[in-house]
């Protein structure tokens with residue numbers, strides 16, 4: 001009598017204790033991932049374009065989640 005054995009799956013989620021503890025750097029406030037740029041030049045180009053066209057000050061930064069570049073609004 002063959003009996004199917006179902007092992008218990010142990011799923012452990014490891015969380016990175018990031019400083020600030022935010023995933024905001026990769027995701028937008030609406031839950032969608034931000035546009036990623038492969039280089040600082042691309043991110044800077046987009047930031048400059050946004051500044052010229054919309055007058056929005058964006059700051060490029062390296063994302064620690066995907067390792068690529070995003071731009072975000074810098075509020076002071």
Ligand SMILES: [Zn+2]
Pocket residue numbers: 025026036063064065066067068070
């Ligand atoms: Zn990212």
